[in-house]
Amino acid sequence: MLNVEFLTKEQVCKMLQISPRTLDLWRSRDGLPTVKIGNVCRFKRLTAENMKKAVVVVGRGMDVLRDVAGIPVELLDGRHHPCPNCGGKDRFGGVYGRHE
Numbered sequence: 001m002l003n004v005e006f007l008t009k010e011q012v013c014k015m016l017q018i019s020p021r022t023l024d025l026w027r028s029r030d031g032l033p034t035v036k037i038g039n040v041c042r043f044k045r046l047t048a049e050n051m052k053k054a055v056v057v058v059g060r061g062m063d064v065l066r067d068v069a070g071i072p073v074e075l076l077d078g079r080h081h082p083c084p085n086c087g088g089k090d091r092f093g094g095v096y097g098r099h100e
Contacts, residue, residue: 006035006042016052026051 013020026032027041032051034041075081082089 005045006037007045007048008040008042012043012048012051015048 007015009020009023013023016023023032027034032043033047034043036042071084075084
């Protein structure tokens with residue numbers, strides 16, 4: 001039988017360095033799986049560890065755009081710029097790096 005470890009909401013928040021409100025939002029919006037034990041919702045440790053990996057990747061979005069995609073940092077300021085790929089006028093969404 002598998003030995004599954006469960007974490008409390010407080011433990012998950014501490015692990016992910018997020019507020020309880022953010023965890024509640026993710027749970028309601030994204031359907032994070034929980035197990036109800038008594039009157040308390042618990043999270044599987046493996047689920048929380050996978051969430052931590054995802055938070056690290058999301059938090060590095062600008063680094064990825066800069067280092068991997070080669071998009072200059074000055075184009076990642078949230079304003080529209082010419083596309084670094086095709087040179088199109090004012091069509092590059094600076095924050096998301098999308099070509100419109």
